[in-house]
Amino acid sequence: MSDIWYQFKKNKIALFGLFMTTAFIIAAIVAPLLAPYDPYKMSGAESLAGPSMAHWLGTDQFGRDIWSRIIYGTRISLKVGIISVGISLVVGTLIGVVAAYYGKWVDSVLSRLTDVMFSFPDILLALVIMAILGPSLTNLMIAIGIVYTPIFARIARGAVLTIKNALFIEAAKSMGISNVKIMWKHILPNSLAPLIVQVTLSLAFAILAEAALSFLGLGASPDTPSWGIMLSEGKNWMEQAWWIAVFPGIAITLAVFSFNVMGDGLRDALDPKLKNESS
């Protein structure tokens, strides 16, 4: 563990990612303290005001404070990210482990299913699922969760397959330990490293997907302070008020960037083979 931290720490940009993601999480928790205004409060008199001392990042067409909305948007992005990746992780890992462990027809069916799901571009699949479920934040999380399930299934399956035939599993089997127990106690801990990396990277994907779907109007309800919704509104007012379209985009990019570099750093720190290559 300390070895992993030592490796991770050497990578300055990954450290920046860790710092920023922590900052985003804190911002989400203490949003009311950081936001000077109610993110929903409209004010006709102040609509489309540029950045100023009163409104650091300006206001939108309804006079809502953009900085406050971005801060509250952190909550939405992280919530969608964490819950949808949680869904993918649990469901995907379960599918992958079962497929690899039982093999034969179970594996064939589940693997074909993931192949088919992989053939759908992620955004398109999420769009169709959103069309089925109807637009709402909860449904958005379910849709994104379903879309990224196959990745976890594939990783878990691969990881299990490589160690399934390892000697220590044979040994556990020969001692009469039950299948479920073997999976839980021996196989899962060994598949953990690639899963952790994928979780971090998927958080970035999920934040991006949430923004994209909200941008297309198939996400949360239009008054929600979601970064994607803010952007899609901002686009219509771009000529008069560039700030509406620019600042939420910076927030999305920064959040996605942070999770990505952190994931990259984790991968390098967790994979001893790559570690040697990059030193």
Place this chain on the structure above:
Amino acid sequence: MSEYIMEVNDLKTHFHTKTGVVKAVDGVNFKVKKGEILGIVGESGCGKSVTSQSIMRLVGSKSSEHVSGEVRYHGEDLLLKTEREMEKIRGKDISMVFQDPMTSLNPAYNVGTQIAEMPEIHEKKPKKAAWKRAVEMLTKVGIPSSEKRAHQYPHQYSGGMRQRGVIAMSLACDPDLIIADEPTTALDVTIQAQVLDLLRKLRDDTGTAIMMITHDLGVVAELCDRVAVMYAGKIVEEGTIEDIFDRPKHPYTKGLLNSVPRPGRRERLQPIEGQPPNLQNLPQGCRFQDRCPFVMDKCLAQQPELLPAESEQHTVACWLEEEGQPDGDRGTRKNRQPEEAL
């Protein structure tokens, strides 16, 4: 014109690392005669591969790599050449055969193309003529149905065939000197013998000199005319094959000879005890001092020079030469038990 095509004088290759300077090659001198096979023997890590790569200037381009001394090839110092000039010499005048034939051929091109590249770049041959040469070379190194084989990719060749392919490549421009860096180490014993046979036959036919780098005294005995024994970045003894095998002078050479089985001798093998010194932290004095059964005070203080013993061409770097030989025949060691015969 001297009879030597290459003279290496005081070659030093030092690697500057975070933890210190690694003196991989530290003042090496030797000469290669036209058409001879010179063996360079030593344990792994003694600097023999780095020597060959320094001659070819394959090391020395990075800021951490420091190569000094002289590598005179037909009188001209290769270390002073520009990279451009070196490119013209590499492959054409001096070519190389590496240890692992599995990885030294490019998997993306067929073998013929890779051989044909040599006459294409060095002799500006048109594609067709170059390909013809490639097929000829494959035939020459004993690859059957070479026309067909030339079209095949490295992964379709066996290990021995790949090494033949690499040798064909190294010969394609009729070089003066081939540096073969452990060319048989990665091969099966039977294939090893075939490749050694091939190398000797090619030397006899073309008059190409070969610098044979190996840790295997068997290979040396089979193939070489002269031998240089390397230890911890220096040459400790050099001479004809008879000098080295029948009249070894340096305790390390003797130790090496005693640690390999030889036909006709029924003594127990005697490995050299201990490890070679750390190249980052070399002892003052002789580098073999820690492992030498005859170590003297002088050995700890001062490094011996490579000086002629017996004859002009048999040189050795050992204080014993000045002091006179110790009693007993070769390989005398403190812990030897003479009665113990098989």
Place this chain on the structure above:
Amino acid sequence: MISYIIKRLLISIPVLFGISILAFFLVRLVPGDTVTAMLGNNYTPERAEALRAKYGLDESVLTQYVLWLKNVLQGDFGYSHFTNTPVLQAILIRLPITIELAVLSVVIAVILAIPLGTISALKRNSKFDYGASFAGMLGISIPNFWLGTLMILFFSLYAGWFPSGGFVGLYESVWGNLRSMILPAIALGTAVGAVAMRMTRSSMLEVTNQDYIKMARAKGVSKRRMIMRHALKNALVPVVTVLGIQTGYLLGGSVVVEQIFGLPGVGQLSLQAITNRDYALLQGTILFIASAFVIINLIVDIIYGFLDPQIRY
């Protein structure tokens, strides 16, 4: 080679079959009724019944799927009430735009990615390498819809160099067509290029450590030739794979980018199919896009076979 291609083709068939199942049943789960949407104000129960019978919507779902698949295999994807044309025709009219957009994006991505990735690898740990790595990470992280919006803001609204949207056909004006396509292609290609660049870098680093590269230098090959001929062909094998996968994402991204730039392509059409509850059209576009992904990866596999001779069997 031929047997390899046939083998790859055969592997694709069950996947394509799975796609058809998923495309059909997913769309059938979308709430709302096509017939109601089609009739609009002219809705009466009798007319609705008649239409349902006409399109076989009164049959069981399974029968409907079999019927649909049979028709699709004969080139009949049904009728789109939104475009008022057969689905296939609606898709085929818009397909060239999406193909052009995708090809242009990949071309831009490849032109940038391979040289930058190669130089990064060769100048490893230099300022250039760090800069390129940072730019690559940023390229992956920046949402294409925001990048598109920013480009419209700067290059169209402020600078006025490009139109802010709309499409000019290739036959109307080649220059106009390029002008209308270049910003969307950059927006879409950035992420692909960034991923490909990172892959080129790491793959190049691995290849240049190989013995055959040392061998090439020992042969007297110039540095330039060593990189261009000996290293790059080997290094490109994983890059091509990544590009194939990325092209799939690119098709999804086209939904968003076509929407922003008002390009009437297949991506925008699928979005319109969703908002208008046009089942047949949605099934058609999904089937098309997903099949395109499978076919692209099939092509990638074949290119792979050419790049890496060890693959052939």
